[in-house]
Amino acid sequence: MTEEDVKRTYLRFAHQFLEPYEDPAHPAIIGMQTRGVYMGKRIMQIIQNETGAKPDFGVLDVTFYRDDFRSKLKMPEVKVTEIPFDLYNRDVILVDDVLYTGRTVRSAMDALMAYGRPRSIRFCCMVDRGHRELPVSADYVGMTVPTHADEEVRVKVNELDGEDAVYVVMGGGDE
């Protein structure tokens, strides 16, 4: 996806997030570390610019809730979790860059439940690359990309990577 594609997708996400609600501040947005945080902030900024409302925004790190926490991740890098509002009875939209096996978003749902009891949780990702290992799907998808298991999807965000783009690369390779 080019910069143009990615920007158009953020705009679409903002409109999709607001569609079910009269109050543009109604849905709470939670960005998943790392790139989902920047994605979520972008979407929130568009909502704010277009409506003047500022939805509640949080940041979630799922490290401790991963099912491979003890086995695969020997020295996990734990990042910040900050949810500065009450999750009870809220409609929450989780934002992440890639949906692959589904294990990360499953962990995120567990983590959110530990913080409170949202009324609903929806999931937004820039790329659904298939290869699910758990029965989860995204509610808002930038692009569905059929991939080979050897490939990797890399979502770039300007704040970290100096560009807005999405690449599919051979595992470990450069785009």
Ligand SMILES: O=P(O)(O)OC[C@H]1O[C@H](OP(=O)(O)OP(=O)(O)O)[C@H](O)[C@@H]1O
């Ligand atoms: O559906 P899954 O198989 O769980 O894969 C998707 C997750 O994988 C990536 O995170 P990764 O663990 O590569 O770390 P990152 O956030 O640093 O990119 C991506 O950001 C998603 O969170």
Ligand SMILES: O=c1cc[nH]c(=O)[nH]1
């Ligand atoms: O291809 C993939 C798989 C998981 N996470 C990514 O960021 N890319």
